[in-house]
Every structure is written in C-alpha cells, then in structure tokens.
Amino acid sequence: MLLQLKYFKISVNLILGEKMDNKLVERIKANPKYHELVSKRSSFAIKLAIFMLVVYYGFVLTIAFNKEFFATKLSAEGVMTVAWPIAVTIIIIAFVTTLIYVVRANGEFEDLEMSIKNDVKDII
Secondary structure (H helix, E strand, C coil), X not given: CHHHHHHHHHHHHHHHCCCCCHHHHHHHXXXXXXXXXXXXXXXXXXXXXXXXXXXXXXXXXXXXXXXXXXXXXXXXXXXXXXXXXXHHHHXXXXXXXXXXXXXXXXXXXXXXXXXXXXXXXXXX
C-alpha cells in the first residue's frame, strides 16, 4: 500500500507541481475512491501478470516436456518449425497485454485518479 500511495503521491506532485503534506496524504488514504483505485489496479495487474506467466511457462514447459511438438515442420519441404510462429505469437500476446493495461489505465484508472484529485483539491 505504501508503494501505491507513493505512486499516487508522485502522480499528484507531477500534475499539480505541489509538495504533498501529511494532511493531504491522510485525506487521500481515507478516500474510498483511492482504495477502489488501488484494489482495481492491483487486481487487474495481477490477473494480467498471471495470464502472461501461464503463456510463458506454458511455452517453456512444452519445450521441456514435448520437444517433438516444436520440432514439427510447418510443411514437408520447408525448414521452419511450429516453434517460430508460436514464439512470435507469444511476443504479440505480450504487446497486446501491455496495450490492454495501458488502455484501461488511461481510461478507468485515470478517471478514478482525477476524481480523487478533485475530492482533495481544497487542501491543495
């Protein structure tokens, strides 16, 4: 929670160009929207991280225990195996997963942050 508050503190400082005092920090920590933001952002990030770990470790475990599958050639006369398209797909999945997080962070999470900033504006 300290790390998340620190992130929010940096965000507020950068946007408003102000130093944070203890009164403001306590007001933000007491705001239910802040807890909602932390909860949503953390759970979403954890879900995406678990998804990517499953993808990566699934690939590695398949290589470890089923080498023949990745050694299968795409065509009878070709030299390319199925490992290459699968590896490229994993890289694309990583980019898409990052894009999904960025879109949600710039949408829903940003809206919550702005709402919190508006709630504590009178202290600043």
